[in-house]
Amino acid sequence: MSIFLSVVLAASVASALFYFRWLERPAGHFRTALKTLPVALLAVYALSAGGPLLLVAALALAALGDACLAYDGRSPFLAGLAAFLVAHLALVALFWPSIEPSLITASAWRYAAAWFFVVLTAMLLLLLWRPAGPLVAPVVVYAAAIVAMALSALAVKPILPSVGAALFVMSDAGLAIQKFLLKRHDPVMKRLKRFIWATYYTAQSVFTFAFAGLPGF
Numbered sequence: 429m430s431i432f433l434s435v436v437l438a439a440s441v442a443s444a445l446f447y448f449r450w451l452e453r454p455a456g457h458f459r460t461a462l463k464t465l466p467v468a469l470l471a472v473y474a475l476s477a478g479g480p481l482l483l484v485a486a487l488a489l490a491a492l493g494d495a496c497l498a499y500d501g502r503s504p505f506l507a508g509l510a511a512f513l514v515a516h517l518a519l520v521a522l523f524w525p526s527i528e529p530s531l532i533t534a535s536a537w538r539y540a541a542a543w544f545f546v547v548l549t550a551m552l553l554l555l556l557w558r559p560a561g562p563l564v565a566p567v568v569v570y571a572a573a574i575v576a577m578a579l580s581a582l583a584v585k586p587i588l589p590s591v592g593a594a595l596f597v598m599s600d601a602g603l604a605i606q607k608f609l610l611k612r613h614d615p616v617m618k619r620l621k622r623f624i625w626a627t628y629y630t631a632q633s634v635f636t637f638a639f640a641g642l643p644g645f
Contacts, residue, residue, distance in 0.1 A: 433477055433643040440469035444629045451621045460498035466629055467491040470636045479640030482522040489515035490632060505607075506566060513570050516577040522639065523580040523589060531583050538582045541590065545578045545597055552604055559608040567604070574600055588638035595631035599624050 444466035453459050471487035474480075489511050496508030532538045549571050560567050574597060581593035602624040610617055 429476070430643045433473060436469055436473045436476065437643060440466050440473065441633075443469065444625075448622060448625065451625060452618065455499050460495050463498045464491050464495040467494055467632050470632055474636050474640040477640040477643075479636070480522055482518050483635065483639045486515045486518040486522065487632060487636065489518065502563070505563070509566055509570050513573045516573040519577045519635070520573075520580045523577075523584050526585065527580055527583040528585065529583050531585060532579070538590070541594065542579055542582050545575055545582075545593075548597065548601060549575050552601055556604060556608050586638060588634055592631045592634035592638065595627045595634065599627035599631060602627070 443462065447462050447466065450459050450462050467487055468491040471484050471491060474487055475484045493508040493511035493515065496504045496511060498504075532542050553568060553571055556567060557564055578593040578597050581589040584590070602620055606617065606620050606624065610620070
């Protein structure tokens with residue numbers, strides 16, 4: 429089993445690295461498969477390693493969200509947003525039994541991080557209010573879900589969930605800027621896409637290792 433887990437994990441990392449070469453390619457079925465594969469393999473890894481089913485569900489929903497967001501248009505965007513929203517709620521449910529709210533107020537870095545998440549999200553929503561147009565309502569609902577996930581992670585004693593949440597928030601902030609505030613051929617777009625993918629996949633990996641562990645021999 430350890431060998432199988434190592435192979436699955438290696439395949440996930442390799443496919444995530446390979447996808448960097450496809451970030452600039454136009455939408456298509458093959459690109460969608462490449463984007464979906466890394467986190468889908470993390471879900472397989474978590475399930476095979478005996479990780480919590482809520483973690484498996486969150487990863488599987490995120491992979492579904494990746495597939496939707498790989499396409500252009502309003503409908504794929506809304507479908508991807510919905511998939512990730514439910515994924516965040518699954519993570520909140522995963523963290524819930526271990527949540528200790530006093531950890532946030534008792535720790536300077538957790539308290540500062542909590543305010544950072546809230547203020548960053550509020551500022552982004554103000555910036556996106558007009559550019560998002562009719563999509564502003566689902567974006568606000570999604571923003572509330574990711575903030576709830578991030579604050580829940582901060583209220584859990586192990587540090588890894590907080591690290592994963594911070595990376596996820598940064599990735600989504602970058603995605604919001606890419607989607608609503610930048611033009612397609614903006615010079616910064618290429619670097620931003622790399623940042624988004626790197627922080628996103630690392631966040632999912634951190635959550636996986638935090639609750640499913642690393643392969644053992």
